[in-house]
Amino acid sequence: MSAPSRIFAPGVLEGQVILLSGGGSGLGRAATLELVALGAHVAICGRRIEPLEETVALAGARCSAHVCDIREEQQVDALVDDVLARYGRIDTLVNNAGGQFLAPAEEITPKGFRTVTRLNLDGTWLMTHAVATKAFIPAGDDGRPRGGKVISTTLSPHNGLAGMVHSSAARAGVENMMRELSIEWARFGIKLNAIAAGQFGTDVFMTKYPREMVAAAAGQVPIQRLGRPEEFAWLVAYLASPGGDFFSGSVLTIDGARDNHAGPWPPAVHVDDAGDPLRESRRG
Numbered sequence: 001m002s003a004p005s006r007i008f009a010p011g012v013l014e015g016q017v018i019l020l021s022g023g024g025s026g027l028g029r030a031a032t033l034e035l036v037a038l039g040a041h042v043a044i045c046g047r048r049i050e051p052l053e054e055t056v057a058l059a060g061a062r063c064s065a066h067v068c069d070i071r072e073e074q075q076v077d078a079l080v081d082d083v084l085a086r087y088g089r090i091d092t093l094v095n096n097a098g099g100q101f102l103a104p105a106e107e108i109t110p111k112g113f114r115t116v117t118r119l120n121l122d123g124t125w126l127m128t129h130a131v132a133t134k135a136f137i138p139a140g141d142d143g144r145p146r147g148g149k150v151i152s153t154t155l156s157p158h159n160g161l162a163g164m165v166h167s168s169a170a171r172a173g174v175e176n177m178m179r180e181l182s183i184e185w186a187r188f189g190i191k192l193n194a195i196a197a198g199q200f201g202t203d204v205f206m207t208k209y210p211r212e213m214v215a216a217a218a219g220q221v222p223i224q225r226l227g228r229p230e231e232f233a234w235l236v237a238y239l240a241s242p243g244g245d246f247f248s249g250s251v252l253t254i255d256g257a258r259d260n261h262a263g264p265w266p267p268a269v270h271v272d273d274a275g276d277p278l279r280e281s282r283r284g
């Protein structure tokens with residue numbers, strides 16, 4: 001059973017049905033536990049059943065596991081149909097599944113580039129389109145489109161993450177997809193936002209990339225630490241809650257200022273002998 005939220009009132013998401021991709025690990029698991037703790041029913045998906053079942057064991061009966069590869073149109077259709085058959089509605093879609101490999105751009109093959117853009121951009125589109133057309137746009141009891149929310153995880157820094165040209169391109173595409181759809185689908189009551197995550201110390205982040213880069217990552221964040229999965233989870237919960245109702249078409253960057261500068265301030269080349277930031281002397 002999920003522990004009570006440290007931030008939000010219990011029950012703030014009571015009655016909501018949330019579909020979240022990548023709920024078997026890291027940020028997706030943390031978000032699932034927070035959403036369930038706030039009263040939501042959360043259907044989670046991923047390619048492997050084992051990690052999904054581990055999340056269900058932690059979250060309790062309001063969470064269900066569904067195997068689905070978000071890159072496969074038929075699997076996505078079947079997933080959304082299953083979730084609707086089980087819960088009768090979907091209020092919020094969290095597109096959290098994603099990832100990439102680290103490689104110099106010139107070494108990335110067409111297949112490698114396609115693999116990452118298919119996962120992050122096409123997969124996010126397939127999920128968003130299926131949930132919108134099956135759950136958000138059809139009329140509810142009042143004869144009007146039911147509406148709903150879409151929250152998509154993207155990537156900070158926005159000026160390009162070196163070694164990840166495929167993911168940098170795909171996440172920029174996702175952010176503009178959210179912005180564009182927030183205009184077109186406002187007429188259906190659909191609100192779409194992106195959460196641009198900086199570096200968070202999830203298990204996969206800590207183990208997938210070269211050790212030297214992981215060790216240096218916190219030092220590249222102006223506030224000098226990695227994000228904590230629960231900090232991401234709180235932002236997802238806020239957007240899903242009534243507090244998030246006037247957000248649409250936004251990119252919320254959660255990265256300890258990494259989007260603005262890499263490293264502490266002042267950097268070593270910007271300090272005087274006492275270690276203070278350099279400043280110009282007044283003229284005259």
Ligand SMILES: CCCCC/C=C/C(=O)SCCNC(=O)CCNC(=O)[C@H](O)C(C)(C)COP(=O)(O)OP(=O)(O)OC[C@H]1O[C@@H](n2cnc3c(N)ncnc32)[C@H](O)[C@@H]1OP(=O)(O)O
Nearest residue numbers: 098099100101103109111112115116204205209213214217
């Ligand atoms: C310090 C850095 C800051 C990082 C900031 C971001 C952090 C995070 O996002 S942390 C969370 C990361 N989580 C994930 O990435 C999870 C999901 N990732 C994956 O599933 C894989 O990494 C995937 C994206 C590569 C997709 O896996 P899969 O569909 O199983 O693809 P394949 O392994 O079959 O590979 C297909 C194709 O892709 C190319 N490729 C894969 N890995 C590499 C590599 N390490 N280097 C170069 N190229 C790679 C390659 O073309 C593969 O085809 P084949 O050569 O025919 O195998």
Ligand SMILES: NC(=O)C1=CN([C@@H]2O[C@H](COP(=O)(O)OP(=O)(O)OC[C@H]3O[C@@H](n4cnc5c(N)ncnc54)[C@H](OP(=O)(O)O)[C@@H]3O)[C@@H](O)[C@H]2O)C=CC1
Nearest residue numbers: 022025026027046047048069070097098099199200202204
């Ligand atoms: N941690 C970080 O610092 C950052 C993370 N992000 C992004 O945040 C998200 C979560 O990251 P994090 O928790 O750290 O990483 P994880 O690798 O732990 O999470 C990725 C999740 O996505 C699922 N997934 C991957 N491919 C597919 C697919 N084709 N279909 C369905 N599910 C899939 C995985 O499950 P399975 O393998 O079973 O399919 C896994 O549960 C990702 O999009 C990541 O790129 C962005 C910026 C920084």
